[in-house]
Amino acid sequence: xxxxxxxxxxxxxxxxxxxxxxxxxxxxxxxxxxxxxxxxxxxxxxxxxxxxxxxxxxxxxxxxxxxxxxxxxxxxxxxxxxxxxxxxxxxxxxxxxxxxxxxxxxxxxxxxxxxxxxxxxxxxxxxxxxxxxxxxxxxxxxxxxxxxxxxxxxxxxxxxxxxxxxxxxxxxxxxxxxxxxxxxxxxxxxxxxxxxxxxxxxxxxxxxxxxxxxxxxxxxxxxxxxxxxxxxxxxxxxxxxxxxxxxxxxxxxxxxxxxxxxxxxxxxxxxxxxxxxxxxxxxxxxxxxxxxxxxxxxxxxxxxxxxxxxxxxxxxxxxxxxxxxxxxxxxxxxxxxxxxxxx
Amino acid sequence: xxxxxxxxxxxxxxxxxxxxxxxxxxxxxxxxxxxxxxxxxxxxxxxxxxxxxxxxxxxxxxxxxxxxxxxxxxxxxxxxxxxxxxxxxxxxxxxxxxxxxxxxxxxxxxxxxxxxxxxxxxxxxxxxxxxxxxxxxxxxxxxxxxxxxxxxxxxxxxxxxxxxxxxxxxxxxxxxxxxxxxxxxxxxxxxxxxxxxxxxxxxxxxxxxxxxxxxxxxxxxxxxxxxxxxxxxxxxxxxxxxxxxxxxxxxxxxxxxxxxxxxxxxxxxxxxxxxxxxxxxxxxxxxxxxxxxxxxxxxxxxxxxxxxxxxxxxxxxxxxxxxxxxxxxxxxxxxxxxxxxxxxxxxxxxxxxxxxxxxxxxxxxxxxxxxxxxxxxxxxxxx
Numbered sequence: 033x034x035x036x037x038x039x040x041x042x043x044x045x046x047x048x049x050x051x052x053x054x055x056x057x058x059x060x061x062x063x064x065x066x067x068x069x070x071x072x073x074x075x076x077x078x079x080x081x082x083x084x085x086x087x088x089x090x091x092x093x094x095x096x097x098x099x100x101x102x103x104x105x106x107x108x109x110x111x112x113x114x115x116x117x118x119x120x121x122x123x124x125x126x127x128x129x130x131x132x133x134x135x136x137x138x139x140x141x142x143x144x145x146x147x148x149x150x151x152x153x154x155x156x157x158x159x160x161x162x163x164x165x166x167x168x169x170x171x172x173x174x175x176x177x178x179x180x181x182x183x184x185x186x187x188x189x190x191x192x193x194x195x196x197x198x199x200x201x202x203x204x205x206x207x208x209x210x211x212x213x214x215x216x217x218x219x220x221x222x223x224x225x226x227x228x229x230x231x232x233x234x235x236x237x238x239x240x241x242x243x244x245x246x247x248x249x250x251x252x253x254x255x256x257x258x259x260x261x262x263x264x265x266x267x268x269x270x271x272x273x274x275x276x277x278x279x280x281x282x283x284x285x286x287x288x289x290x291x292x293x294x295x296x297x298x299x300x301x302x303x304x305x306x307x308x309x310x311x312x313x314x315x316x317x318x319x320x321x322x323x324x325x326x327x328x329x330x331x332x333x334x335x336x337x338x339x340x341x342x343x344x345x346x347x348x349x350x351x352x353x354x355x356x357x358x359x360x361x362x363x364x365x366x367x368x369x370x371x372x373x374x375x
Numbered sequence: 376x377x378x379x380x381x382x383x384x385x386x387x388x389x390x391x392x393x394x395x396x397x398x399x400x401x402x403x404x405x406x407x408x409x410x411x412x413x414x415x416x417x418x419x420x421x422x423x424x425x426x427x428x429x430x431x432x433x434x435x436x437x438x439x440x441x442x443x444x445x446x447x448x449x450x451x452x453x454x455x456x457x458x459x460x461x462x463x464x465x466x467x468x469x470x471x472x473x474x475x476x477x478x479x480x481x482x483x484x485x486x487x488x489x490x491x492x493x494x495x496x497x498x499x500x501x502x503x504x505x506x507x508x509x510x511x512x513x514x515x516x517x518x519x520x521x522x523x524x525x526x527x528x529x530x531x532x533x534x535x536x537x538x539x540x541x542x543x544x545x546x547x548x549x550x551x552x553x554x555x556x557x558x559x560x561x562x563x564x565x566x567x568x569x570x571x572x573x574x575x576x577x578x579x580x581x582x583x584x585x586x587x588x589x590x591x592x593x594x595x596x597x598x599x600x601x602x603x604x605x606x607x608x609x610x611x612x613x614x615x616x617x618x619x620x621x622x623x624x625x626x627x628x629x630x631x632x633x634x635x636x637x638x639x640x641x642x643x644x645x646x647x648x649x650x651x652x653x654x655x656x657x658x659x660x661x662x663x664x665x666x667x668x669x670x671x672x673x674x675x676x677x678x679x680x681x682x683x684x685x686x687x688x689x690x691x692x693x694x695x696x697x698x699x700x701x702x703x704x705x706x707x708x709x710x711x712x713x714x715x716x717x718x719x720x721x722x723x724x725x726x727x728x729x730x731x732x733x734x735x736x737x738x739x740x741x742x743x744x745x746x747x748x749x750x751x752x753x754x755x756x757x758x
Contacts, residue, residue: 236654
């Protein structure tokens with residue numbers, strides 16, 4: 033069971049590492065040094081998972097929507113569309129989906145923050161973890177040679193990795209292709225580490241992006257950073273860390289709270305994806321019910337009562353209980369199979 | 376017998392004046408000095424509290440079955456506070472204290488009492504702890520201990536402060552040690568700077584100090600002027616004791632502790648993320664003067680320290696080489712992200728709720744359980 037728990041915690045770690053990569057990438061492009069330290073370039077914008085419209089000329093998906101992992105709009109004339117991958121399936125036969133994604137972005141996409149929704153020029157980047165470097169380059173070379181990756185826009189493959197010196201840094205480096213913006217192209221070709229501390233403290237605290245996180249991760253974010261804030265201080269003073277505090281939850285309101293506090297999503301902008309999904313929140317709440325940390329209110333689909341109390345190490349606890357639950361399911365499933373053959 | 380009775384009467388009268396006629400700081404200090412002049416066993420104890428409530432006009436409402444309090448205004452910024460507690464063993468402890476405010480230090484309250492240590496420890500402190508986090512104490516770092524003593528000594532060229540006892544903590548470097556932090560109490564009689572040199576050299580940090588004042592070149596005249604029997608004590612949590620020379624002690628020590636408390640409150644307040652700020656972080660940094668995290672075992676040691684904080688929880692998302700955790704204080708629901716992203720600092724990012732008391736509690740736990748560093752607003756870090 034320990035291996036499975038560690039595996040699950042690695043998945044949590046990978047999810048967070050991808051978020052760090054996404055935020056750091058945008059930070060790297062938008063940050064400019066000033067005499068007072070630095071600031072984000074005026075008029076630069078950054079979105080995680082923005083819905084863009086494809087044109088009727090799109091070779092893969094005409095008149096449809098695409099949702100790149102990152103959209104960075106450097107200014108009104110230039111932007112970057114990026115797909116970020118920390119891991120990829122082992123079998124490169126599954127990478128055809130990735131190839132098609134890149135080609136989909138090679139289009140006059142609409143949805144930029146300009147008056148008409150278009151931008152003069154943008155480049156496409158595939159941002160991958162350095163561990164994927166060789167496999168991805170071999171694949172890109174192969175599909176480029178075969179004509180399966182024939183792009184009109186500039187395309188670059190950029191690796192990222194963390195580096196610990198005296199400070200934790202994240203490095204982005206172009207390993208294939210180039211960008212049309214010379215300044216950015218040069219930045220990505222030079223070895224320019226970004227201090228993770230600078231990224232974490234200069235940007236909003238993002239906990240979710242446009243991909244489903246491991247369930248124990250969602251549960252620990254809710255338990256530690258959302259539920260903790262709900263009971264009034266007086267209730268904590270009375271409970272003295274020992275009593276259970278009952279919290280009423282409506283998953284729709286909870287979802288909006290998480291969205292507001294831990295994502296860049298904004299209800300006023302319909303192009304921004306609905307992160308987190310209501311079903312992620314609901315799944316977490318149902319798991320809390322299963323593990324006796326909460327109960328449903330009558331037949332309501334959305335309402336729960338959480339029995340909030342101190343858990344010493346919430347992430348570890350939820351990972352253990354999640355794995356335990358899966359093992360029990362496997363055991364019961366096995367038993368059912370046996371029973372079928374041994375009536 | 377008559378002399379004993381009259382001494383008792385005099386004391387009674389002085390105490391009465393202290394708690395009923397100290398209408399301003401000047402008369403307060405006079406009344407205290409009269410009290411301390413009675414004999415060498417008399418002392419004044421106290422502590423400094425911080426609260427965003429106006430404790431005089433609007434004391435926070437809480438029903439405390441076993442406690443009762445009564446506040447009477449004596450004059451500008453001075454109030455008599457009578458407290459009473461019925462303990463579990465039915466013992467009743469009650470007494471008077473003075474609650475002093477300073478216009479230039481809003482939210483800081485200086486509490487003084489002539490009553491016994493028993494009253495302070497079993498009535499006053501438990502009473503105010505019931506109001507945590509609305510009312511809390513504020514801590515004094517080792518460097519601030521030194522600044523306070525420097526300031527006290529500087530009131531006179533001939534004055535020298537000598538430490539008579541101190542309590543400190545330090546790391547245990549041995550891998551075989553079960554306890555990673557050792558406590559030590561030393562009795563001594565040395566100039567205070569020697570103690571601090573030793574403390575810094577041995578990577579210790581102070582819990583409390585007892586000290587006295589003496590003259591460097593005692594002469595007949597100086598022996599009359601300086602009270603060599605003066606006993607003073609300062610605790611890390613802002614408590615203090617004094618048995619003579621109260622004017623200087625008040626101006627240099629108590630006011631310094633109060634200033635320190637005010638600075639801490641300003642540093643730790645308003646750091647929670649808010650909708651108005653678009654939930655942007657307002658971090659603080661604990662900076663060390665050496666690259667303590669170059670040895671990644673220190674990440675584990677920090678995790679151990681955080682795990683030991685009472686009434687809290689810790690989720691560790693990444694442990695090595697960098698540290699990423701989320702921490703919740705179940706005393707009031709304050710939550711924080713705690714990161715180690717450089718070899719010489721800890722970054723604390725308050726989340727949706729962060730009371731100044733909870734943030735100070737977290738910083739103090741790290742300071743006394745892991746290592747003391749310099750606490751600063753993240754924006755002050757040079758990038």
